[in-house]
Amino acid sequence: xxxxxxxxSLLCLAYVQARTEPRADFTAGLAAFDAGDYALSHSHWxxxxxxxxxxxxxxxxxxxxxxxxxxxDPAKAAAWYRQAARQGAxxxxxxxxxxxxxxxxxxRDLVKAYAWLELAARSGKAWARRRRDEIGRQLGSVxxxxxxxxxxxxxxxx
Numbered sequence: 820x821x822x823x824x825x826x827x828s829l830l831c832l833a834y835v836q837a838r839t840e841p842r843a844d845f846t847a848g849l850a851a852f853d854a855g856d857y858a859l860s861h862s863h864w865x866x867x868x869x870x871x872x873x874x875x876x877x878x879x880x881x882x883x884x885x886x887x888x889x890x891x892d893p894a895k896a897a898a899w900y901r902q903a904a905r906q907g908a909x910x911x912x913x914x915x916x917x918x919x920x921x922x923x924x925x926x927r928d929l930v931k932a933y934a935w936l937e938l939a940a941r942s943g944k945a946w947a948r949r950r951r952d953e954i955g956r957q958l959g960s961v962x963x964x965x966x967x968x969x970x971x972x973x974x975x976x977x
Contacts, residue, residue, distance in 0.1 A: 842867070845875055852878075857888025868899060876903035877911050884914075884924075893924025904935060905976055912939035913947045920954055929954055933966035934973055 848863030861882050867875030880899035883892045897918050903911035916935035919928045933954045939947035955963055 848878065857882055861888045873903040873906045873908040873911065877908060880914065893918065897924035909939045909942035909944055909947065912936070913950065917950065929958055930962055930966045930969060933958060933963065934969040937967060937970040938973060
């Protein structure tokens with residue numbers, strides 16, 4: 820499932836990239852990724868991610884999550900997704916929520932998972948709503964209220 824999110828993330832990023840002024844490092848990272856040179860993708864996206872670019876943060880997190888071109892590091896992936904998610908990137912919010920739901924790279928926490936997925940769902944993404952609702956079925960109504968309140972706090976930080 821995470822591999823699907825990575826591929827979807829990269830397709831979304833390519834679409835966003837095509838609609839905005841080209842950034843040489845990001846575009847070079849995409850070209851390297853398409854060529855299967857994940858280590859080179861990592862090097863292109865690392866500096867952009869550190870500079871606060873949410874698309875690069877998502878792409879870098881995907882590489883780290885899957886261990887493409889670098890050793891898999893779910894904790895670092897979660898950290899990069901969190902940075903992009905706090906900037907309002909729905910794909911990062913979805914992926915971070917999924918990591919919390921699975922306890923991958925972060926402690927398993929269904930309330931945090933629901934909160935991040937709630938934010939992603941608010942962007943109008945049906946896939947985010949479906950995943951949020953899957954988590955919601957595991958939570959009681961009181962914990963859903965708690966998760967929605969957490970989502971509001973997270974939204975205020977963005």
